[in-house]
Amino acid sequence: MLNEMNRQVMKRLNIDSNKHRLVDLGCGMGATMRYALKQFKNLITYGVTLSEFQLKQGNELLRGKNGIILKENYNETSFQSDTFDSAVAIESFCHSGHDKKSIQEAFRILKPKGKLVIADAFLKKDNSQLCFGSHFAYQKLCNHWSLEKLEQIHKYEQLLKDVGFKDVSIENISLRVAPSVLHVPFAIIGFALQKIRTTKSLKRESLHNLKGSFYALLSGLHMKSFGYYIITATK
């Protein structure tokens, strides 16, 4: 399912056979970068993350490949303007509350005609209009996964246009990611049991994070309030 998400994101970048610089803004351990490098031989990939652990492990996994992970804030990177042919942000801009700063920085570092593809969850209505159940799931989700907030999707579309992006396409793919969300309870139980069997304990942080997955499922069930989207925009 992760590979399929990477495939869908890459497809929207329309990468041709010329030399191509790709940046992953909030790259985790670089799985998307490694996927992209396998598919396209003409790529040079950069990833940014705030996590020291991801930086070390990710660069180890990228050893000998055309990619590097840097410890940088995607809201304020040290890259020169007009550097990249494309940028991706998969479930990462939500950690800065879908702030305008993140897309402004993506816009700055992209070359003219460069593409940005974002895959993330968004609100379908204003926070103040959420029903009790949606509001509860939303608060818990933000707390457990350290999300500042999720933006309302139409406001975000406008934000992208205000920053200067053109051809902004918003695709609601909630039903496509639903099977992945539905297997969350089984994955949580399996992971927790395996951890307890191998290490005889479950760290507080892991438990906190696992509860976040449960609230992601709960949010996903409120389909009138939350949606999962792939956004494509051109500089």
Ligand SMILES: C[S@@+](CC[C@H](N)C(=O)[O-])C[C@H]1O[C@@H](n2cnc3c(N)ncnc32)[C@H](O)[C@@H]1O
């Ligand atoms: C949920 S993970 C997603 C990782 C990866 N994109 C994926 O789909 O597997 C969120 C990532 O965003 C990164 N992140 C969060 N805030 C960031 C920031 N301000 N600057 C750079 N990276 C950030 C985290 O370090 C983490 O790597």
